[in-house]
Amino acid sequence: MTEAMKSGGEGGVASPFSRVCVIGSGVMGAGIAAQIANAGVPVLLLDRKAEGSNPNALADGAIAKALKADPAAFMDPAAAKLITTGTIEDDLGKVADCDWVVEVIIERLDLKQGLYRRLDEVRRPGTPVSSNTSTIPLARLVEGMPERFARDFLITHFFNPPRYMRLLEIVGGPLTDPAHVARLTAFCDRSLGKTVVKAKDTPGFIANRIGTFWMQVAAGVAVEQGLTVEEVDAVIGRPFGIPKTGVFGLLDLVGIDLMPHIAASMTSLLAEGDRYHAFAGELPLVPKMIADGYTGRKGKGGFYRINREGGGKVKESIDLKTGAYAPSRRASLPPEGRDAAGLLGAQDRLGAYARKVMGETLAYAASLVPEISDDISGIDRAMELGFNWKMGPFALIDQIGAAKFAALLKQEGIAVPALIETAGDRKFYKDIDGVPNELGADGEYRPVPRPEGVLLLSDVRRKGKPVLSSKAGALWDIGDGVACFEITTKMNTFEERVLAILEKSIEHVKENFKALVIYTDATQFSAGANLGLAQFAANMAAFGEIKKLIARGQTVFKSLKYAPFPVVAAPAGLALGGGCEITLHADAIQAHAESYIGLVECGVGLIPGWGGCGEMLLRLAADKRTPKGPMPPVREVFEMIATARVSKSAAEARRMHILRDGDGITMNRDRLLADAKARALALVDGYTPPAKPEFHPAGAGGKLALNMAVDGMLRQGIATPHDVTVAGWLATILTGGDHDMTETLTEEQVLGLEQEAFYALVQTVPTLDRIEHMLETGKPLRN
Structure with missing residues (x-):
């Protein structure tokens, strides 16, 4: 099972398919194979036999291209190891070991039907076969085929690129076994993350x-x-x-x-x-x-x-x-x-x-x-x-x-x-009574169909008012004693108003709920701090207000971390800067597979100021795979933050240690809130807040090693002069400031180092230039 599929959520349910065969390794075929592998299911990928020494060259080449594709086809490069390649000429018999066959060859009826006849000879009886066609009706595809084949045949129309496009149209024929439609619908929904729309057998479908x-x-x-x-x-x-x-x-x-x-x-x-x-x-x-x-x-x-x-x-x-x-x-x-x-x-x-x-x-x-x-x-x-x-x-x-x-x-x-x-x-x-209804062709209203197990915040909004609200955020009752906090600013950016409503929400949950989920059904979880307000304050020389905001953010996030109830963060889309830091302070993370998470403050000449540095150090130090000693965690955290690295998937966020082994990944966006709620409820019994940690600094020697590495990058032209300044402050935080290796630091001391570094950097002209450039162009300034 791949990293994408470890730990919990609908994405981690047992697959009804132990192995899937994809026939055709073009852009779509390779993409479908990659997404099935992303779900942790082994794939047999077949294509025509190539001339030369490697008969599997076409399929092998397709996987090689998929690994280099941008945007990436694989959520985790390790998923590619789940794909075995072969040829239609030599390996079609291996279909007998597969539970589902997906045909993705050229849009020619004669070639498809010729392949189906060969498949019918080697597949196990009852194995579903589907076509990814977008132009040929199902009735024509099964015309002249045995009735047993027609019973097992349907259309699964993916959209390109298969990893990112959520739509999947499923078409069954009059003879198609409804059980196949049900099994494929469930698998493509829960494991592949698709919104399945059932279409009729008409040209172009929907x-x-x-x-x-x-x-x-x-x-x-x-x-x-x-x-x-x-x-x-x-x-x-x-x-x-x-x-x-x-x-x-x-x-x-x-x-x-x-x-x-x-x-x-x-x-x-x-x-x-x-x-x-x-x-x-x-x-x-x-x-x-x-x-x-x-x-x-x-x-x-x-x-x-x-x-x-x-x-x-x-x-x-x-x-x-x-x-x-x-x-x-x-x-x-x-x-x-x-x-x-x-x-x-x-x-x-x-x-x-x-x-x-x-x-x-x-x-x-x-x-x-x-x-x-x-x-x-x-x-x-x-x-x-x-x-x-x-x-x-x-x-x-x-x-x-x-x-x-x-x-x-x-x-x-x-x-x-x-x-x-x-x-x-x-x-x-x-x-109607808080339930969304749609008008039918007969003029009657009926509830909009919802797959079982889907919980949408938009549906919660229809049924009532928030428990608490402001112009910056809201607290919702999502049932079973669980509350949901959402940010409602533009791009869900953090500012004083967000911290205020979050602080009130924490106090309210203490008295009235069992657990808290942090979630939004907006496209992006959070783009981080509101840089526009930071720039405005800096231009007014109101640096004291910025310092207060950093201290307040630290206080609120630590209140969240040490609250007497479990907190689950459920990011999807961008979770940058402060959006990443609030995620790091939750007891558990239930992330959508397409979560792009990172501490990006160095890109605008700052450092994470709301506890992100310390939380990442704790994650690396606790991981059994991290070498012993104070320096290995410091080195890895330094590299991640200094380069403003952002995960390209939740699976990569796990490799970056933002997600821990116990955290979960949900493949279907519509199921994320329900999964996060279930994770929160699972933590309620016997819950106790985490103990206050101790930090073991790497000291002056560690700081020197980091600074030497950055100086080398400056000489190579990889780093800029202000990168060196920012990295110097980051190195100071991560190695413990003036403390040496024989001492221990409290969490409050590490937070103090963050405050000092942030306050110093926000007053520098190069940092203000970076902020202004980011606001104007959306791109980092290399100064």
Whole structure:
């Protein structure tokens, strides 16, 4: 079992599959194999036999590429050891030892069916076989196959990259054994971290059916109405909760050369009267772009490119009619166009474009119920997770208003779907007795389906008010005597107001609850301290206030650590600086697999000031794998903090000792809060706060060794002059200041060293320059 799977949570449940075979080692096949290995399940990865001395070269090469991929396909490089490679020609018989077979070969029906016939001869009876196809209906895939094969066959449509894209569409046929759908749904949910949406056997399933229609409409209407690519991406972007890549940026990302293939596939499969046919025409300039190598980001560029002529670096965009490139210019939206409703009502060319594109797209989605899915929530989830929309089509219509949207469609000459008529002036989603409900095609509301064991803070909010709250945070009752504290500032950054509500929450939990979970359902757990406020205080020369804030943060975090109840931190996404430090002060961590945790203060010329240095020293010293003596923990902590290292997964955070052996990792984001609550309840019986620790300093000799290493990096050009200054203060803290190896330090003394270092550094010009640069550019300044 890999590091990703150790210790607790739904991610650590026993897998129903002891071994999985993935056939096809292209980008998708290798990615799926990597994610299954991330779940701790052995994988047999097969591909065609290669010429030369290594017949497994294709599959071996795919794993080698996956190990080097950025973003990384493996949560822990050790997971790659769970993958055994082979060839279809020589090793297909090994499928008999596998509990699930995933086919990920080229999208050709004849090749897939030929493989299925061979598989049917070697697999154990009852072993499920699934295809990752995104274009070929299940009915055609099993056509002519034995009924026993059809019973065991289904579609599992992953999205690329498989590790990071949460959506998985599962499609069963009329003969598919429901038990296979149930087992694969449970495994992909709990162990692979997927949000499983059950789709019907229709072309493109859900996300690609709507998403490709949306892109075709947006591109075609842009040419027809004479918009620039920048205008299109500005309009069909943030106002609708769609990523800033918009349409043309997204086409560059996925590959322009795929457009003709997708269009041809969809037009060949869809019924003659489907609205898709009205927008399926190819843009006139696309064939020449492809021929010239302008296939998007993987080629020389696409609708956007970077011109590096003359040693420069100029972003350019293409004219949709002439095909000529010119420097890209930012498009300006009308004043009322900051949100969907405002933009749709704008009486200018951009408003007209928005009404046509989003009118057609949202109407198309509504017209497909119940053809592609019985549940509107499934359609919304598919678009939210498959295309990264903040709101799916029906949530968007709710924001506009169903009645207003119907009027817009009539104004544009677009047929109003029956489901929109059914909604009338009602919303598609509404809360009934604190439970989210969705509107069905029959006009009745039903609870939005939730997988068993999922606990969402958004659902808790619907049912009542917080126990405590302020503009910076809130304390919620999540049942069974467990409270949940969430930060509610922008990017969940820490400031005085957060510390104040956290302090109140700790006192309230003492009297009224058994345990506390620190969690947020926001995308990022915490980006750390509010640098903007720190810069403001420094510019006002209010350094005394900064010193008070550091001392207060230390006090509150230690109150959390020594509280008379268990505390579980449940990070997901970024947990940086103070976000990492609050995690370090919890009794246990239940982290989402995609947690990016680190003490990054040195990047802005500071050091961790809220106990992070001492807590990391304690973690390293307690680990049995750390060599004995005061210096090994110091050296490792120094390197991690000085380089502002951030984990690329929760598994890597464990290797960095941020997570300890007893901490857990949850693969599915929607299950994180429930897992953290369960972990907190498991700690309640017999709980006692941790004992106050002692620190054994490495002394002057240790500090000298660290400083010499940094000086060497300065001479090599790896470190900057201010890096040396910051590292010097960090070395002072970690080696015990003026104390020598014969002494012991209390926790309060180490905190005092942190305060002294932070206060000294925040008053230096190079640190203030780093803070300002980070706030302005989002990137560290190397000074």
